[in-house]
Amino acid sequence: MKLQNNYKLFFILITAFYCNSIWAEEPKPKLLVDVGYHLDNNTFPFVSIFTKSKIEKKFIAVPNISVKVYLGQEADANLLGTVITNKYGKGMISFPVSVNTLWDTLSQFKLIATSVAGKKYESVSNEVSLTKAKIYIDTLWADGVRSIAVTIKIKSGNEWKPVKDVETKIVIKRSVGNLSIGDKETYTTDSTGKATAEFTKVGMPGDAGGNIIIVGKTEDNELYGNISLERKVKWGTPLVNVNTFDQRTLFATRDKAPLWLLFLAGFIFITVWAVIIYLFLQIIKIRKAGMENWPDIA
Amino acid sequence: MENTTALINEQITKDLLPQKFGKRGMIWTGALIVIALIGAFAYYRQLRYGLVVTSMRDYVSWGIYISNFVFFVAISLVGSLITAVFRLANVHWSTPLTRIAEIIAVSAIVFASLIIIVDMGRPERFVNLFMYGRIQSPIVWDVIVISTYFVISLLLLYLPLLPDLKILIARESKDAKGLQKMYRFLGSFWKGLAIQEKINNKAVTILCITIIPVAFCIHTVTSWLFATTYRPGWDSTNFGAYFISGAFLVGAGGVVVAMYVFRKVYKLEKYINEMHFDKMGKIVVMLALLYLYFNVNEYLVPAFKMKKPEEAHLTQLFAGEFAPLFWFAICVGMLIPIAILLFKKGRKPVPMFVAGIMIVIGAWFKRYLIVTPTLLHPFLPMYNVPESYHHYFPSWEEWAIAIGSLAGALLVITFFARIFPIIPIHETIIEQHETAE
Incomplete structure (x- = not known):
């Protein structure tokens, strides 16, 4: 009897769950x-x-x-x-x-x-x-090492005061993304509001003048938001744009085939076809010999 | 003595003169013509409706036409092996096989050229290749080298034929007038003078020297059509040697089949005997082992590194969609013929014929496996394309054209054997005398 009641209860629960899932209004997504x-x-x-x-x-x-x-x-x-x-x-x-x-x-x-x-x-x-906060960038040069100092200042009344313990990023701006300037991902400001990063990416390709763009920024900071500043510095290697458009290359147009290829292909072609022409001349010679009925001199 | 010599000469000439088609010959020729005509009709449909009648789409843009092209180029290489290499090496036993090899080479290279044009959606634009072609392109190299090889092969077929033309012209009464006209046009000037013999021999030697590098070029350049493209399965520095070794094998296999058929049909047992089969068998087994080595090399190295794109390609070949065809080509095209021909009993005419057929069929499918699976595995994944783009199975038009071209090549060989002696008469007579002395 008890077992039968348990079955009934189970059946009611299943039905109720099923009905609920069918008729219950779908909650609006938040x-x-x-x-x-x-x-x-x-x-x-x-x-x-x-x-x-x-x-x-x-x-x-x-x-x-x-x-x-x-x-x-x-x-x-x-x-x-x-x-x-x-x-x-x-x-x-x-x-x-x-x-x-x-x-x-x-x-x-x-x-x-x-x-x-x-x-x-x-x-x-x-x-x-x-x-309200502002960011400042300074370039430093000491003992042959280049560094970037980023300072964060906040507005206090009518003054801008440096602020410590702010996590900043100091990066080099590239075409696709940013590249960290030094070995660390982030730098924290000290009591003078300054975070200093050593420039380790020596030889980084820059623009035609060797310029690269340094960016100092805070990202999703709970107190100051996203503030950033860019500074162009001449620390990169000047990019020499090699334009092969008008040069003789394997992938150029037909009138700009490499000279070595023209000579090589031409040499092989002329050599082989010179042999073929020579052979045709031999056939003419054989023909002539037969037509003139030359005496057998060999 | 002189009478005996004349009798021997007469007997050789009689045995080796081209014969009219019998009943079997007529059926064979008729069947080939029908197959070739069906192929021509399929090509007419392709010309009328465009390449859409084929199963080639954006990814598989080289289907069985290009496989067929590579096959024809491969088999054409045999001319240089049997004729040039053996002649320069002073190998005399191959004399009865030289013309068979040469006509196979000529007919194959003709159809290799034709099938490339068939592969073009707009064949009239073929002329643009000559007008605007870039010398930097391997396709232009291929066109140049195929034309050159065709001319050289034709010369190598024609020059040794001159003394035989004299014999054919002398048999005037027994042949049709049309053929006689042709014989006269081709060789009436050949009088058999010593000076003519001297010039001819020198020309043939020069030809033999020239044809070897050109033959190597033709198949190396064909391999570069693939290897200069950065794709899984083709990105190999080994492709030239791999293609040449395969070409020698299929060419030799083709000659074995042809020598068996001509021997049987024209009753040439006296001239193509078991010694020829035994020697050809040894050559074929060596070439099959060489090609097997290149195959191991070609697949083992990328399989060992298993770069992602190569992995997809190799998995398809070894255990995927193409696995049955791949293992069929490897076993039928190489392993079984090697197993047959390694033993002396396997180098008898019938087993040799079977092995030859297997090599040729295996080689055709091997070319298909070189071309198609790679095209189905591009580096960039295939997204948002119809399902049919992921697979390739030739349409009936493609099959008809491909088989029609094979029939066409066989027709050229058949008609040649009907018109000209398939075994050089003059050379056989000379060698017979040299042996007697």
Whole structure:
């Protein structure tokens, strides 16, 4: 009897679970909005937005989402603008002139990003609170060794003060990505706000003038965001652009065949065909001998 | 004594003169003509509708046409081996085989040239190769060297034929008028004068010296069509030697088959005897071992390193889609013939004929395996292409054209044997006298 009851209970539970999975409304996926602050070359700041959703334990970019970005507080007067994310879920917006006065007075600031509710996603909001910071690059030369010193300063009242324990990256900008300037991935600022990296990539190819671009930056820093500064230095090897377009090469056009190939191929061709022509002449000779009925002199 | 000599000469001449087709000959020729005509019809369809009638697509752009081309080039090399190398080495036993080898060479090189044009979607553009060709391109080298080899092979066929033409012209009453006209056009000036003999012998010696490097060039350059391309299976510095060794083997195999058939059909047992088969058998087994060595070399080294693209290619060959064909070609084209021919009993006419057939068939499929699997394994993966692009199996038009070209080559040999003596009469008579003395 007890066993029979257990079977009934099991059957009811299975049915209930099955019905639940059929009729239960599928929950809406949750939208996540990332906000990033950027300051390139200590000039105009801008904000980056990344909209994503977690599906099956993976973050998937969500495109075409309108996100309103505010400075300080969520009010129309503080609106920096509206971003519509692209197919990679990314978008960015620079600070408009209308907030310049407010921006100049701030030492610390807050960026608020609020997505506009749509059919698929509800409105979500995210914010970051940061301190205004600037980055400086100095080149050093001591005992035949080149170094780069990166200084981070933060705004305190009307002054810019160096700040310690900030993790920075000092890299060489290349076509495809960045290359670390020294042996370490990151460098931390000391009490003077300075992080120094030795330039070990001697002989690095530069542009035609031997210039390479050094970049000092903070990446996704919780206190200062993404600030970066570039500096062109003449520490590279001048790149000599070898243009073989007009030269005689194996892969050039027919009128620019290498001379050695022309001579070699020509020599072989002429030699073999000279033999063939000689043989044809021999046939003519045999023919002539037969036609004239030469006496057998051999 | 003089009467005996004349009788012997007469007997040799009678035995070796070209014979009219019998019933079997007519059926054989008729069958070849039909196959060749089907091939011509398939080519007409290809010309009319374009290369779309073939199974060649973006990846496999060289199918059985190019395999066939490589096969023809390979088999044509036999002319230089049997005629030139043996003549220069003063090997006399090969005399009855020289003309067989030469006509195989000429017919093969003619069809090698034709099949390349067949492979072109727009054959009328072939002329552009001469007008705008780049000397840097191995394709241009191939065109030059094939034309040169064709002319040299033709000369090597023609010059030793001159004394026999005199004999053919002398038999005027017994032959058709058309043939007589041709004999006269080709060799009426040959009087057998000592000065003519002297010039002819000198010319043939020069030809034999010239044809060897040209023959090596023709197949090396053909191998470079592949080896100068950076692809799995072709990226080899060994390809020239690998191709030449394979060419000698298939050529020798072809001669063995032809000498058996001519011996049987024209009853030439007196002239192509068991000694010829035994000696050819020894040569073939040596060439098969040589080619086997190059095969081991060609596959073992990349298999040992197993670079990713090579791995895909080799796996397909050894254990994948092409494995049955690959092991068939290796066993039938090399291993079994070696096993047969290593023993004296295997070097008798019938087993030799069987081994020869196996070598030729194995060689044809080996060329297919050199060309096609590599094209199906490019370095960049094949994405977003129709399923058919991942495989290649020739269309009926391709089969018909390829088989038609083989039939065409056999027709050339058949008609040649009908018109001219397949064993040199004059040389045989001379050698007979030298042996008697």
